[in-house]
Amino acid sequence: MNLSKLAVLRPIAMSMVILLLLILGIVSVRNMTIDLFPDLTFPVAAITATYDGAGPEEIENLLAEPLENAMGTIPNVETISSYSQNGGVLVVVSFHWGTDMDFAALNMREKIDTVRDFLPQGVESPRVVRFDPSDLPIIQLAVKDVSNEMIEAKQLAEEEIKPLLDSIEGVASVTVEGGVENEIKLIVDPRELATYNVTLEQLQQIIGAENLNLPAGSITDQTQQLPIRVTGQFQSISDIETLPIPTNNGIIPLNQLVTVEESLKPYNQLSFLNGEPSVGISILKQSGTNTVAVAEQIHEVLDQIKTQLPEGIEIQTVFDQSKFINQSISAVTSNMIIGSILASLVLYLFLRNIRSTLIIGFSIPISIVTTFVFMYFSGHTLNLITMGGLALGIGMMVDNAIVILENIYRLRQKGLSMKDAAIQGTTEIGPAIIASTLTTIIVFLPIIFVEGLAAQLFKPLAIVVSFSLFASLFTALIIVPLFSSLFLKTKAQKEEHSITLFTKIVDKYKQLLKFSLRHPKKTVIITISCVLVSLAGIPFIGTEYLPAQDQSYINMTVKLPEGKSLDATYEVTERVNKLIEDIEEIDLTFVTIGGGNNFSVVAGTRTNQANYTILLVPKDERAQSDQEVAEQIRTRVSDLSYAKVSVEASDGGFSDDPVSLTISGPNIDVLQELADDTIDLISEIDGVREPSSNYTEGNPQISVIIDRAAASQFGIGSAQIASAVTNATKGVVASRLARNGDELDIRLMVESTYTSSIENLSELLISTPTGQKIPLQSVAQIARDQGPSQITRTNRVREITVRASILNRSLGDVTKDIEESLKENIKFPSNQYKITFGGQDEQMNDAFFKLSLALALAVVLVYMVMAGQFESFLYPFIIMFSVPLAIIGVILGLLLSNQPFGVGSLVGMLILAGIVVNNAIVLVETINLQKKRGMMTLDAILLAAPTRLRPIFMTTLTTVLGLIPLTLGFGEGTEIQQPMAIVIVFGLSIATLITLLFIPSVYLLFDRKKQKEFSEDIHFD
Structure with missing residues (x-):
């Protein structure tokens, strides 16, 4: 070990290198981006296209099919799904993982250009939108006015708070939701207008033409060039009321024709914080920016804003992603510190030498700092996954240093000088720790070839663990020999009193070892039997994809039947608020009622839906998990038979629904019937919660069916009739009134009596070209019916998806019960219909298959590395026998902790395959x-x-x-790492204990066979 010798002989130079490394590490940490998860790229893009007036079936034939066909020719496409609704289509294209999405989006735009000429006239240009996790808000705020005058709160949010937040570096966009605004309403009685022979359109033109300030040239006056400006803009409501209007009865003021009043603008969205009216503000960050740094700047600006708020206005944080990030990273950091202290304590208890403990204790931060340097220059961020990888590596980080130090310590006890002991101790054991480190690192190589969400999450973890092991190898081969040569003092050749207990353990081990070597075949048979018996526990272990994360907030959706008004939905939320107000774990509730449809290509709003964000008190301040609180809420609102309530604890947003069943076939009515039967069946399965389908029934609607023959006799067309109905129901903004730095809409509206019922709407007067006023019923039939529903297709086949959540049962067990129930009870009308499992079950099976292949490849690579190190095929083969021994501990650990087997557990086994052989390597290396x-x-x-x-x-x-x-899951954000830690802790513990007897017995058997010494008698001292 030349580096070790150099470190011992050149301590000053190496000390300078260490100091430089520490400085570089500190700088790296200060400049690293902090985020919740690594940068994720989802291979999904969507196309949106609108075609006003077309129903779902027309949209399916005219837009969805040509766009689907065009997208099908693009490389690497996995699935194509379309959602056809009234007025538009959303086509979602999913690509294989690893696809270059920039190039894929460009391909999609090119393919759209090839079919653009075949789309119907009037279709807006289709847009391509990529899915980016950074499009989710990092902070959500609520602005409320204790006086409930939400007009001022809305103005404050839009005109003062939003511009200040928009100017922050790293903020991508700020969206204001909810609240109300004032406007000037001019309420018209069409019959009254008819008596003056004035139309709504004429009033609109007059008001718009009069409310203007216009430049009118310039004049020269006493050598000055003066511009002329004609000012006719309204200054007050009085100017509007007295506006002269020419009629057949002469010129009269506007207020004789209309009723002028200032009132609230029509709204389709309301927001409430803890039951009080509020305005919501959502803040998105720019892609690639530091979430925590951006959030800190936002809070600094908010602190300044709060000092300047008018009396009664409050700003409260509803959701802050940086808070969970800081809590999670703090928890992982605390776990790292605790782990480091426990590791140092172990060293002291075994060696009872404070200098040895300090040497190892100092090697830990050096290894961590070195790891941070590697992470910074490789472009990794500080996040929950990479910090978790560092926490996983803490225990392994000191392994190499301990083996080197223990060997140096043993040689010092034999009387060697500090320098000689450092050089010889490192030289003797150096090859073994290099081999053991390489075997641990090599197991992560196959993950590079694994695709999917799980791979994207765990690749950074694998890389960071590898970095930490490289850092530990550097520390063990250079830092430990250096410090040992300078500070390691011990008592020579004299058994210390402090290790008397360990001496007894060694004596007991020698007795067990001799017994095992007397009966090596029996030892091997008993060990293999234990492995086989442990396999019987597999059926009792459930399976899952990724563990749910307790992020201390819950999402709830309250949905009324289609067509229900905003007021009706508000009344239901009042009932829901009372049902959940006394749950102690709830910190605050923020609810948004109505708002724009999430299906962006469809006009209209979801007045029948309310979305709750429920923030819980911190995890360590409540007795129940977020899943248990969600179940408590679910139980309390279950009696609301007139509304569908969906309650879901936040899981990080990366996984699909736990249960997702896709029912496909040609007939939408048959699919709906099968979906209803499926929902009824899975509702009875233990652990299934809130099954529902994505089938959307059409809204109740009023159809105005034009009689073209009658309309043509009066000289009017469909466009004029539609305009008249629109003006009556929505009104028309004729102009705007500028007042006190604000602008209010001036809206012309027909009296509400004309839109209060179908009968009254039929009496709406329409002007003809001859000036005649005719009722709407003269040219159209008005009827109440059902609007069209949504049509969903995947790979050109119609489908309905049934989704559900699960509670207190593993995904694998629930899926198995669902499969059996569907097989026994669902009868398909023909082979054109089928049910397939998707969601987390599909993701889990895909991840298990790919990671299992990675595990098998890792075992082969470990063997190859050891074969190269030992220059033998026999000894690595002997060492590999320690790998299956870990199965006993893995199964035992999952059973005792009641943890299902998931992707995290499988990654833990991958790591275990690399570290479980280390003890056998050291053992075999010393025997040789x-x-x-x-x-x-x-x-x-x-x-x-x-x-x-x-x-x-x-x-x-x-x-x-x-x-x-x-392993114990201390702190927030440790749910993903916990299964890995459990697998490693139990697997390594059991494997180590068995390895100490099993590997020597296997070694002896193979050596006997090799040397043909089966007949030789064995004599023990």
């Missing part, structure tokens, strides 16, 4: 070293195994204890 010195195989085993017992125990305990905080 003794044999090279002339000892017989049996004697070499009996000497090597007890000699390496202490470093094996120490490295195992440091790894295990370093992961104990993660």
